[in-house]
Amino acid sequence: xxxxxxxxxxxxxxxxxxxxxxxxxxxxxxxxxxxxxxxxxxxxxxxxxxxxxxxxxxxxxxxxxxxxxxxxxxxxxxxxxxxxxxxxxxxxxxxxxxxxxxxxxxxxxxxxxxxxxxxxxxxxxxxxxxxxxxxxxxxxxxxxxxxxxxxxxxxxxxxxxxxxxxxxxxxxxxxxxxxxxxxxxxxxxxxxxxxxxxxxxxxxxxxxxxxxxxxxxxxxxxxxxxxxxxxxxxxxxxxxxxxxxxxxxxxxxxxxxxxxxxxxxxxxxxxxxxxxxxxxxxxxxxxxxxxxxxxxxxxxxxxxxxxxxxxxxxxxxxxxxxxxxxxxxxxxxxxxxxxxxxxxxxxxxxxxxxxxxxxxxxxxxxxxxxxxxxxxxxxxxxxxxxxxxxxxxxxxxxxxxxxxxxxxxxxxxxxxxxxxxxxxxxxxxxxxxxxxxxxxxxxxxxxxxxxxxxxxxxxxxxxxxxxxxxxxxxxxxxxxxxxxxx
Numbered sequence: 001x002x003x004x005x006x007x008x009x010x011x012x013x014x015x016x017x018x019x020x021x022x023x024x025x026x027x028x029x030x031x032x033x034x035x036x037x038x039x040x041x042x043x044x045x046x047x048x049x050x051x052x053x054x055x056x057x058x059x060x061x062x063x064x065x066x067x068x069x070x071x072x073x074x075x076x077x078x079x080x081x082x083x084x085x086x087x088x089x090x091x092x093x094x095x096x097x098x099x100x101x102x103x104x105x106x107x108x109x110x111x112x113x114x115x116x117x118x119x120x121x122x123x124x125x126x127x128x129x130x131x132x133x134x135x136x137x138x139x140x141x142x143x144x145x146x147x148x149x150x151x152x153x154x155x156x157x158x159x160x161x162x163x164x165x166x167x168x169x170x171x172x173x174x175x176x177x178x179x180x181x182x183x184x185x186x187x188x189x190x191x192x193x194x195x196x197x198x199x200x201x202x203x204x205x206x207x208x209x210x211x212x213x214x215x216x217x218x219x220x221x222x223x224x225x226x227x228x229x230x231x232x233x234x235x236x237x238x239x240x241x242x243x244x245x246x247x248x249x250x251x252x253x254x255x256x257x258x259x260x261x262x263x264x265x266x267x268x269x270x271x272x273x274x275x276x277x278x279x280x281x282x283x284x285x286x287x288x289x290x291x292x293x294x295x296x297x298x299x300x301x302x303x304x305x306x307x308x309x310x311x312x313x314x315x316x317x318x319x320x321x322x323x324x325x326x327x328x329x330x331x332x333x334x335x336x337x338x339x340x341x342x343x344x345x346x347x348x349x350x351x352x353x354x355x356x357x358x359x360x361x362x363x364x365x366x367x368x369x370x371x372x373x374x375x376x377x378x379x380x381x382x383x384x385x386x387x388x389x390x391x392x393x394x395x396x397x398x399x400x401x402x403x404x405x406x407x408x409x410x411x412x413x414x415x416x417x418x419x420x421x422x423x424x425x426x427x428x429x430x431x432x433x434x435x436x437x438x439x440x441x442x443x444x445x446x447x448x449x450x451x452x453x454x455x456x457x458x459x460x461x462x463x464x465x466x467x468x469x470x471x472x473x474x475x476x477x478x479x480x481x482x483x484x485x486x
Contacts, residue, residue, distance in 0.1 A: 054204070152178075152179045261407035269441075337360065
């Protein structure tokens with residue numbers, strides 16, 4: 001069943017409006033390349049209008065600023081109710097627009113009401129401190145919202161990223177302008193409608209669909225935007241950080257790329273490790289910044305692990321994401337498909353052994369076979385660069401000390417994992433590996449209570465966890481002179 005397309009205009013000041021230029025762009029279904037809808041193409045003028053609306057909504061006497069913190073939490077809880085009500089529709093729309101297998105979309109999006117409620121619970125728990133400062137003074141701190149925030153979303157998990165960023169910013173008391181990825185604009189607009197239904201005041205949430213080179217650039221350069229939160233590629237993240245530093249010194253949260261190492265020790269449970277490792281890189285067709293794209297397997301089980309991994313990859317059913325039996329869907333667009341196929345050719349040229357997959361499936365849509373390489377070495381391109389596709393690279397190692405150094409020999413540091421039955425091995429690896437999140441005997445295990453973000457070039461700042469709102473707050477120190485001693 002094809003989901004109904006309800007919203008294709010910009011959402012500014014709680015109104016649905018055309019782009020000021022009148023321009024639109026097409027958004028596609030990755031399953032067959034067909035056009036889903038024409039969406040308003042916002043640019044600098046529309047960003048200016050959205051930021052102006054957000055700035056008015058942030059004024060000290062606005063409805064939003066005068067709202068009690070607990071009321072912000074209640075509003076977000078009402079939004080969670082509406083998301084729960086529309087879960088099925090939102091999952092179908094996500095799958096339709098970005099190619100996520102529908103069953104995966106239902107699983108991921110099914111967790112989002114709980115995520116919203118967790119963030120909502122933080123709204124009235126933003127506390128300052130009293131400070132025992134020296135002298136006849138009384139000092140304390142206030143934590144206050146940073147202001148208008150520009151939130152730039154990726155195409156691989158649009159709903160999850162929208163909710164992580166928008167709900168956290170609102171819990172902190174900020175106002176926002178959201179720029180969805182041009183490949184996947186539809187679910188952000190649907191969520192904007194639900195926020196309006198929940199009672200978010202005018203101007204608090206604004207959504208401008210469009211392209212990075214005009215809408216995105218305008219947002220990152222706007223002098224009235226106090227903070228940018230971006231999830232996407234390292235290359236674009238560096239441009240955003242540069243833009244933030246050349247205008248009004250915006251605060252930034254950046255969640256960027258990864259080349260995550262997953263280590264399989266000789267004592268690992270292979271029945272558990274093989275499928276988890278496979279889905280760690282084949283899930284969402286490899287289009288995850290935390291994909292387990294460097295799989296280090298200890299030499300004692302290497303051949304057996306490769307054999308079982310090949311079997312698993314061959315048994316993944318490829319097909320229409322809307323089919324409940326499908327396990328592996330398309331890449332998001334033709335450009336990304338061709339990029340991934342290029343990496344596969346590079347792997348073969350550099351001497352990695354192609355065990356299975358490696359080809360495009362059919363001529364309609366953007367499908368690539370789940371691909372397994374063995375005999376991969378650290379100097380190969382497929383072991384160094386983020387592929388963002390269904391390519392499992394299996395490398396061999398001998399000792400824990402060796403694999404820690406090899407795992408850390410990258411400019412990325414987003415996620416890592418290890419499978420072992422030895423708790424000391426797990427603790428040592430978790431301590432020494434340079435990554436923002438480490439999974440032991442599991443992978444891709446997320447919950448809203450745990451911080452998420454990266455070391456090194458994988459990003460700046462954290463999302464989720466009880467301190468996530470701190471990324472959207474300024475700390476103000478107040479010092480008051482006391483009367484002389486009685």
